Amino acid sequence: MDENYTVLVVDDEKVIRDGCIRFLEPEGFRVTTAANGREALDLLETEPVNVVLCDLKMPVMGALEVLEITGTRYPDVPVIIITGHGTVADAVECMKQGAYDFVTKPFRIDHLVLVVRRALDKQVLERQARDLQEEQARNLYSLALEQSRLRTIINCMGDGVLVTNRDMEVVLYNPALSQHLGLSNPASLPGPLSNYFDDAALRESIESLLQDAGEDPDRRIAQELTRGKTQLRALSAPFFGPDEHVLGTVTVFHDISSFKEVEEMKNDFVHMVSHELRSPLTAIKLQHKVILDGLAGELTEKQRHLIERAHDKIDGLIELINDLLDVSKIEAGHGRMEQVPLNLHEVIAEVTGLLDARATSLRIRLVLEQPTAPTVIRADRRGMEELFTNLLTNAINYSPDGGEVRAEIIPHGNYVEIRVSDTGIGIEETEIPKIFDKFYRVKDPSTRQVIGSGLGLAIVKGIVEAHQGSIEVESRKGAGTTFKVLLPVVPETEDCLVGEA
Numbered sequence: 001m002d003e004n005y006t007v008l009v010v011d012d013e014k015v016i017r018d019g020c021i022r023f024l025e026p027e028g029f030r031v032t033t034a035a036n037g038r039e040a041l042d043l044l045e046t047e048p049v050n051v052v053l054c055d056l057k058m059p060v061m062g063a064l065e066v067l068e069i070t071g072t073r074y075p076d077v078p079v080i081i082i083t084g085h086g087t088v089a090d091a092v093e094c095m096k097q098g099a100y101d102f103v104t105k106p107f108r109i110d111h112l113v114l115v116v117r118r119a120l121d122k123q124v125l126e127r128q129a130r131d132l133q134e135e136q137a138r139n140l141y142s143l144a145l146e147q148s149r150l151r152t153i154i155n156c157m158g159d160g161v162l163v164t165n166r167d168m169e170v171v172l173y174n175p176a177l178s179q180h181l182g183l184s185n186p187a188s189l190p191g192p193l194s195n196y197f198d199d200a201a202l203r204e205s206i207e208s209l210l211q212d213a214g215e216d217p218d219r220r221i222a223q224e225l226t227r228g229k230t231q232l233r234a235l236s237a238p239f240f241g242p243d244e245h246v247l248g249t250v251t252v253f254h255d256i257s258s259f260k261e262v263e264e265m266k267n268d269f270v271h272m273v274s275h276e277l278r279s280p281l282t283a284i285k286l287q288h289k290v291i292l293d294g295l296a297g298e299l300t301e302k303q304r305h306l307i308e309r310a311h312d313k314i315d316g317l318i319e320l321i322n323d324l325l326d327v328s329k330i331e332a333g334h335g336r337m338e339q340v341p342l343n344l345h346e347v348i349a350e351v352t353g354l355l356d357a358r359a360t361s362l363r364i365r366l367v368l369e370q371p372t373a374p375t376v377i378r379a380d381r382r383g384m385e386e387l388f389t390n391l392l393t394n395a396i397n398y399s400p401d402g403g404e405v406r407a408e409i410i411p412h413g414n415y416v417e418i419r420v421s422d423t424g425i426g427i428e429e430t431e432i433p434k435i436f437d438k439f440y441r442v443k444d445p446s447t448r449q450v451i452g453s454g455l456g457l458a459i460v461k462g463i464v465e466a467h468q469g470s471i472e473v474e475s476r477k478g479a480g481t482t483f484k485v486l487l488p489v490v491p492e493t494e495d496c497l498v499g500e501a
Contacts, residue, residue, distance in 0.1 A: 037061025056083035067097035160253035395422035421482035
């Protein structure tokens, strides 16, 4: 690096200037010279210089005047004073004016080179320190800007934000959370979580996230909380430091009171309308039955045909009303009704037995495969009957004449898998994610004759989830469909008690 450094030698004696060139250039320095201080200042304005070797006393302008000007204009350039007539007082004065060092004539070559190198090292270190300070200042500014931006975003959020450290202390919360919780006076930070929430479930969630964050860093916990008339949905997650160690948790609170109110109004409306419709429809159905039985007089063939069609339409409307009520119950959280130990084999066998006549009339083979040992689950019998009735009815409706519908019970340790498969028309891959949506029906010309409300699979999914199970579907266009339902089984000890009872 030395060959990149320029040394300016300022001395009124040419022999000193030439001598410095001979001494310093072999050491890798570039050397330029000036006969007095004025020439030196002119050179400093036109070309970069790293170190100045300046004679103390010179005509026109001496070292003290040079030091005064360079200290203001070129503070990064170290100045080394050289003189043969200097005194200790001169040295002190030069050092006060900002000189880096003081070398007396005659000087040794090795000593002069050493002093120049030290001056250059000082210059490099000062530049590096200055660069680090500037970088630190930029980083601090960026950090302060980011903190200010983040604080503004959090404070302007409509959702409440609560941040805790690893000691379960609240270190940050925003005005929205204060409004949700009704905090009139700001609490001191950090403060115990109990000062803000007395909800045991939330504390347990945060404790669980802090303890298990290392095993599952992507874990999230969602729950609903009630604060007076306010209902909140809380989503909690851990956050980590640069060393991947958990530092605390962040919980976002969303006010769902209005959604709950609308949902309750919707459910009440569905109940009211369903009951108001079902009563007159049932009365009309009974009147049609009286007419069809001939109790109101003889019917012509055309009259009987028209009334039978109307009778079928009424059955479809009553079924739609029942489906709406079932969906309403599930969405209102009443889907899990009386869940008791239940022999799954009996339920599915009973459902397949009831549907066997319909399958036979459509020339479809209905097959049930199940292990000899009974499978006991904890479930609501009516819910299970409705679940498998919907799945098997769909399989029969969407299978062609001569097809096959198969129901299988497959044990999987703590779970049991029930597969309902058919050899029907299948489902397009793009349609599969939508089939569990309410009122959604697969658009296919070959299924227009199938009557349905589009609620059956939504009810099935709701019943499965109410029993802590899961459902998935595999299908290929033209190659049939398979629904897989996974339900937890009753532990063997409880199963034995059920058998003994």
